[in-house]
Amino acid sequence: MSQWVEACGAGDIEEEDLIRFDHGGKTYAVYRSPNDEYFATDGLCTHEKVHLEGGLVMDYVIECPKHNGRFDYRTGEALAAPVCVNLNTYPVKVEAGRVFIKIG
Amino acid sequence: MSQHNRDYSLTGRDAQRAVETGLASAEWYHTDVPRKAMKEMMKRKDGPAIRDTVIWLGSMIVLAGIGVALWPSWWSAPFFLAYGVLYGSATDSRWHECGHGTAFKTRWMNDVVYQIASFMIMRNPVTWRWSHTRHHTDTIIVGLDPEIVFMRPPELARILLNFFGVIDAFNAMSAMLRNAFGIISAEERTFVPDTEQPKVIFIARVWFAIYAAVIALAISTGSILPLMLVGLPRLYGAWHHVMTGLLQHGGLAENVIDHRLNSRTVYMNPLSRFIYWNMNYHVEHHMFPMIPYHALPELHALIKDDLPAPNTSILDGYREMWPAVLRQLRYEDYFVRRELPPTAKPYKAEYHQLAPSMLAAA
């Protein structure tokens, strides 16, 4: 059953950046867009399971640190080789300055 | 423990063994760099690559124009030689940087330069994108890395011929013809996904058409001039990219998962760095492929205390590499073990428990 889980404070992520969030034996990436919106995806790249936390956020794109594969982190869509498989995304809400993601 | 009779084929015994021993897609060593500094260096820019591309292509047009005007006099030779380096060597690094997608901020600019450079360096842009991906996953892992130049024992004749692009161009033309006829080799299938293979074939057919047109023009005009401009510069201008490229990993360790052991950073003169687009910072590039070429000197300054001392020049690099390569003719397991400065984190034994070449050096 899915549930809202507190991932971090809204200010813990810089604008146009991401952080790693681990929960229940899984790892996630939580993003803050340049327009101050928040998003969440699986933490591991679908190409070779490298964590995206060291990657580069550009607008709404996350570029993987290993082979520069790109995803749209709003939809999880794989945008550029070598990634071919989309990322899972998760609903996010911000309440009282805390970021929650819906997982499960 | 020695590792005789290495099998560099991507479908062979050592490929299987690398998977079994955990060397495939392993966790590699990275120097700690603060996230803030990384973000700053990772930032994409168009300015440096636009400037360099204008200089690169502009120079090619001018040199080709003068070469053609002076043709067939020998006075055209220096202009063609310079044009050849920009065609047959500078494209190696443009192919590389644009393949990573880091040279320009604007995506289509990366893609256009990638296609142009791939054509000139004779690397199918689809096949080689995937082979290079594998090179970064499994750098110098025997049986997994498709881009190992110095296989042991080194085939020196092959390497020397490649200073004039002979083997590379022959292989490239063979692959182009094979792909143009719709055939993808077993090796290519190990790293090019099924969904991408039709693109390999399409590109090969386009290139085939271009080369056929250039050859037809040469025959109809009774002159090799068209081929001096398209195709042959990959031979007579290859020497610089081979000279710099051999230094990347030559004579260093195989089957390790720390780029400080299998890659080499070499300080180079500004002209070579322009042609090579800063790939002389090769340890840094492998450790952090997200950093654009123009930020590599900055990255080098930040992490150099954690890396072996760079070679001070191309000559200094060859003085280290060449004797090691010659020794590998007789002792396959020999390699240069690069010393770390006292400020560096030591090579981790647990990273290399399964690495035969490290054991050989111990």
Ligand code: FES
């Ligand atoms: S691991 Fe992410 S692009 Fe390869």
